Amino acid sequence: MFDKKPIARRLAAGAAALVGCALVACSAGAGGNKNTQLADGITRAVYNNDYAGVTQNFDSTLAGQVTRSEVGDLSDRMHKLGDYSGLTEATSNDSSHKYTYLAKFSKGALMVEMRLDSDGKVAAYRVVPQQFIQ
Amino acid sequence: MKLIRFAALAALVGMLAMLAPAPPASADGAASTRNILIGGAAAALILINHNRKVHERYAEDAQRQAALAQQRNDAWAAYTAEKSAYEHEVAVADSLRSEVAYQHDQVLGLRKQLAASASVPQRNYVASTIAKVQSPTGATQKVALASYGWGTF
Numbered sequence: 623m624f625d626k627k628p629i630a631r632r633l634a635a636g637a638a639a640l641v642g643c644a645l646v647a648c649s650a651g652a653g654g655n656k657n658t659q660l661a662d663g664i665t666r667a668v669y670n671n672d673y674a675g676v677t678q679n680f681d682s683t684l685a686g687q688v689t690r691s692e693v694g695d696l697s698d699r700m701h702k703l704g705d706y707s708g709l710t711e712a713t714s715n716d717s718s719h720k721y722t723y724l725a726k727f728s729k730g731a732l733m734v735e736m737r738l739d740s741d742g743k744v745a746a747y748r749v750v751p752q753q754f755i756q
Numbered sequence: 757m758k759l760i761r762f763a764a765l766a767a768l769v770g771m772l773a774m775l776a777p778a779p780p781a782s783a784d785g786a787a788s789t790r791n792i793l794i795g796g797a798a799a800a801l802i803l804i805n806h807n808r809k810v811h812e813r814y815a816e817d818a819q820r821q822a823a824l825a826q827q828r829n830d831a832w833a834a835y836t837a838e839k840s841a842y843e844h845e846v847a848v849a850d851s852l853r854s855e856v857a858y859q860h861d862q863v864l865g866l867r868k869q870l871a872a873s874a875s876v877p878q879r880n881y882v883a884s885t886i887a888k889v890q891s892p893t894g895a896t897q898k899v900a901l902a903s904y905g906w907g908t909f
């Protein structure tokens with residue numbers, strides 16, 4: 623009789639190993655993805671002119687500086703570049719908690735700068751027109 | 757002066773009349789005339805002395821009044837000067853008081869502005885950002901670009 627159990631066990635062990643490797647890889651890059659998702663969420667909120675969505679991850683000092691008219695103004699500037707399709711990380715500095723992303727639109731792009739405080743809240747969020755950025 | 761001369765002449769005539777010898781016959785009429793002249797001269801002297809005394813008294817009164825007036829004038833001038841000085845000091849004190857009040861208001865205003873600027877977050881929705889750009893020749897250079905958002909880096 624051909625015993626299939628050892629093969630199944632090997633396959634299961636291999637799958638578990640792959641899953642484990644995937645989890646390890648994900649955990650290693652979790653911080654970067656988390657920050658990227660945070661910047662993407664804020665950028666989408668600005669694009670959708672969502673004041674609450676913009677300020678929900680801002681620290682109290684930064685949230686106090688944001689006005690609805692400013693969110694609307696920045697949303698208009700983004701809409702002039704077409705549909706928002708997401709952003710990719712350009713530079714990161716974990717020691718200073720400063721990150722730079724390239725936000726892509728159907729007709730252009732913007733550079734997004736984000737700085738976090740020690741609690742992981744957004745302490746600064748700025749957008750620079752991309753056409754001048756190298 | 758004329759009155760004095762007239763009175764002196766009258767007195768002299770009276771004295772000469774007293775020295776003249778009396779006529780034996782009509783002695784009564786001459787004596788009467790002489791007595792009248794003497795009485796007139798005496799009356800004139802009395803009148804002159806009285807007038808002189810009166811004028812002297814008037815002069816003294818006038819001098820006294822003049823002195824008092826001078827004193828009054830001096831006192832009034834001193835009072836006026838003191839009053840003027842006091843009024844000037846009051847004006848200076850009022851001016852200083854107003855200046856102090858103005859400076860106090862200024863200090864309060866500056867304190868309020870300082871407190872307001874400390875409590876209100878700085879607005880920097882539009883700010884300049886230093887970025888590297890490529891020139892037409894291909895070289896890169898740093899320029900200030902406008903950025904939009906909140907917070908600083």
